[in-house]
Amino acid sequence: MKWLYVLLLSCWCCSLQAQQNATLTIDDLHQQRIETNRKGMWVLTGWGVVYMGSGIIGAISTKNTEVKAFHTMNALWGVVNTGIGVLGLLRAKKEKGLSFSDAGKYKAYKNVKKLYAINGGLDLLYIGTGIFLRVRANHAKNPARNRGYGNSLIVQGAGLLLFDATLYLSHQKQHRYWKKAAPEFAVTENGIGMVYQF
Template structure:
């Protein structure tokens, strides 16, 4: 019984020390994820503002139907991207004040990467749709407008793909650190530390 008490006390001390050392580590990774997203949302908002401004100026300064359609679509994408960027900035600010468990922090990290991966797939879809519109423009009622919209979708999809891939890779750099972070597992049989490899 004495040996069992010593072993349990030793395990408890090791566990508490691991938890003490681990909390700042996971907190730092979590804050880094939030900061990476915040910086990314500034970039997305900037991209949106540039597209709104250049799109409005371009659409108003031409009579060419294809060029007008291209700039009009860019301006509309700019509105959407700026809105998403601003909402992302608000979310990042809100997340800094929220309390997450270590498991919640890791789950938020995985969900962030998943979001950028899904968005990257959508970006390819935008580009494919743009290529389809441009390629079949001569069969449409208004070929010039379809080419303009199609070309805008290709440009916007490519810009967003670059953004989403960059954001995914920025978060992916943390993966090796998350994998070494231990997790606490509580079951009906006891408490243990789980390490993912």
């Protein structure tokens, strides 16, 4: 009997969630996009700060060439990720105060998904470059340094791939709500068009 109550409660909660999502407006979806990006930029900034700090400490505290290269590259990635995260936070703050048309809100939603998809491709490139540096390390002038750089690229690329994929999927799950919230637009994966009903 207890399991039946749990099942009914779960169905009721899912039903409430579906009803809530079914009534989302274009403005609600636009604000969700901004808030999702804002949270993501906090994660990226935190990731950057952690790797910047640990990279600097790790590079200073070792004489091992491979470990020093690994931490040095991590610190550099930390600087870049922190910078991107801070710029993203500033952009999210600015976007909250800007006025968008409904078509502009949808275009911003599509553009952010495209951005995370492109970033995911770049992340795979970083991982591939890291693997290449490791495999070819013995043919380099400084094999230990190449292995260290390669390891860092693999770690950073994998972390960023997880980050970009998570944000892409977070935005993608809103697609069906855009269709419901904006019936006057033909919302497709290829673009926006006006729908006129006779």
